[in-house]
Amino acid sequence: MSACSSSPLRLWPLQLCLVGMLLCQWVPKWIDDGPTLLWIVPVYGPALCCFLLMLCWVCCSRASKRERWLSLVAWVVGLGLTVALMHPKMRESPLVMQTIPVGTTLFALAAMAGSRWRPQKRNLVALVLMLLGFSYSLLWRYGGMRGDFEQDYVWRWQTSVEEQLVNRSGGQQTSGPVPESWLQGLAAPEWPEFRGAGRSGIVKSAARYATDWEAQSPELLWQIPVGPGWSSFAVAGQLLFTQEQRGLLESVVCYQAESGAEVWVQSVESRFDEPLGGPGPRATPTLAGEGLYAQGAQGWLMRLDPKTGRVVWQTDIRKVAKRETPMWGFASSPLVVGSLVMVHASGADDLGLLAFDTGTGVLRWSSATGDQSYSSPQLMTIDGESVVAISSNEGVDLFDPNTGKVRLRYAWPFKGYRCAQPQVVDGSSLIIASGLGAGTRRIRLSKAGEGWSAEEEWTSRRLKPDFNDFVIFEGHAYGFDDKIFTCIDLKTGERTWKRGRYQYGKGQVILLRDSKLLVVASERGEAVMLKADPVGHQVLGRFQALKGKTWNHPVVVGDRLYLRNGEQAACYRLPMAE
Numbered sequence: 001m002s003a004c005s006s007s008p009l010r011l012w013p014l015q016l017c018l019v020g021m022l023l024c025q026w027v028p029k030w031i032d033d034g035p036t037l038l039w040i041v042p043v044y045g046p047a048l049c050c051f052l053l054m055l056c057w058v059c060c061s062r063a064s065k066r067e068r069w070l071s072l073v074a075w076v077v078g079l080g081l082t083v084a085l086m087h088p089k090m091r092e093s094p095l096v097m098q099t100i101p102v103g104t105t106l107f108a109l110a111a112m113a114g115s116r117w118r119p120q121k122r123n124l125v126a127l128v129l130m131l132l133g134f135s136y137s138l139l140w141r142y143g144g145m146r147g148d149f150e151q152d153y154v155w156r157w158q159t160s161v162e163e164q165l166v167n168r169s170g171g172q173q174t175s176g177p178v179p180e181s182w183l184q185g186l187a188a189p190e191w192p193e194f195r196g197a198g199r200s201g202i203v204k205s206a207a208r209y210a211t212d213w214e215a216q217s218p219e220l221l222w223q224i225p226v227g228p229g230w231s232s233f234a235v236a237g238q239l240l241f242t243q244e245q246r247g248l249l250e251s252v253v254c255y256q257a258e259s260g261a262e263v264w265v266q267s268v269e270s271r272f273d274e275p276l277g278g279p280g281p282r283a284t285p286t287l288a289g290e291g292l293y294a295q296g297a298q299g300w301l302m303r304l305d306p307k308t309g310r311v312v313w314q315t316d317i318r319k320v321a322k323r324e325t326p327m328w329g330f331a332s333s334p335l336v337v338g339s340l341v342m343v344h345a346s347g348a349d350d351l352g353l354l355a356f357d358t359g360t361g362v363l364r365w366s367s368a369t370g371d372q373s374y375s376s377p378q379l380m381t382i383d384g385e386s387v388v389a390i391s392s393n394e395g396v397d398l399f400d401p402n403t404g405k406v407r408l409r410y411a412w413p414f415k416g417y418r419c420a421q422p423q424v425v426d427g428s429s430l431i432i433a434s435g436l437g438a439g440t441r442r443i444r445l446s447k448a449g450e451g452w453s454a455e456e457e458w459t460s461r462r463l464k465p466d467f468n469d470f471v472i473f474e475g476h477a478y479g480f481d482d483k484i485f486t487c488i489d490l491k492t493g494e495r496t497w498k499r500g501r502y503q504y505g506k507g508q509v510i511l512l513r514d515s516k517l518l519v520v521a522s523e524r525g526e527a528v529m530l531k532a533d534p535v536g537h538q539v540l541g542r543f544q545a546l547k548g549k550t551w552n553h554p555v556v557v558g559d560r561l562y563l564r565n566g567e568q569a570a571c572y573r574l575p576m577a578e
Contacts, residue, residue, distance in 0.1 A: 071123065235562065435465060462498075
């Protein structure tokens, strides 16, 4: 008897589940105007389809009872053994995005191909292929996820850059005598904080840069391994400051700008890691006065001596703000105003924005903000008055930097998080970015008693940065509309151009103001020079600067381009105009 049973297998439910898996994996990549929580679909959708597939197999496949339940038991046991034996990092999102879908898909394909085989043969082939699909994950280690939801994997037994750094240094703090000539730049740092002075991402040097990288390519001066983290650099003369993860230690590291040599390392026992962004600190150190201020992803705020790395004081933001570490870690780069250093903690009640004494680390004032933000406090001048601005899921708030008194609470609720920095336009307007699914809004401020009132001028879905900041130049904003680079008119919010769907991913951009040029660090580690022109997208040159996922903000000081990601840091000499 050649038929496997008196009734043919019912295969269309399995086929629907397989189609659902493909749609969950591929459709979100093509949606440019999706909601913030769209990332949930490709991460968890395929695994959900797999559970439905196995449920359909057990309940309505028409296979024999013995075959159905043997398949389910083998699926559960095989998956359990794979989870027990796989690399620990593979138990995160790869489990639901690769392991379960690959094994279950091979089982379903074998069951469909062998629908007319004898049950014993069909069952044996399907289960063998299923177990091979599961065990494939035993060969790999998870390397993180990119902005298009694609996952990176490395050979399981390959030593990571972080492991190499830990093995080389033993995870210990290092410090040596620093030549006096290297310290002179601390008096006037060229790039003192996140996104430069004013946190605008604008290089205001009068230097003129060559506008054709195809004819004059940047020259590599050095490239070094670094620990994971999404910090950028603070730069003072011959010294570079950044943050990295090195094993169980979260480290602030000082490098020599000319050679990339390590000058000193200061660490705290702390490790933050999550499946999408991976391990390491998110914030960038801040140079101000005689201090270097660093915010760790788990919540440690420290003031260090930038000359030696010595800890002046440190405090745990989790205890001060009475909250646990946020989903994506503490990401607020410290802001120093006078004798205060501020970070955004999103704590309950009035523990949202915290201001500490720079000398002692004692909390001086705090004020309420939204409870979801990965933006950093920013000092700005509006109508000639200095205020501190912070974006959150509730909108944007302005504070008196000395007292924390609220000057404006502008409500624009957003179901998600805000990362991008707000920007001032025309002295009295703010540009607020809300990310995927909401877009960008311009509001005009006017005096109202001791504070301001705000009026919406326009809201545009033409610029939807996720965790990617934008820059403003001559009445236009340049940045990332999800994964595609774009330019919008700040008078109307209308798009003037949008290009580069497969070129940039979710990267970062800075502006070389006097040369009217944009430098983009693409997600895949390319450095790209664009003309800052609202007429069209003009690529003036590009080259592969780093290997691996690059979400860190680039820095340009003089003729030096500093780049880093979670594995490498590099310095390039930019060609200058004649």
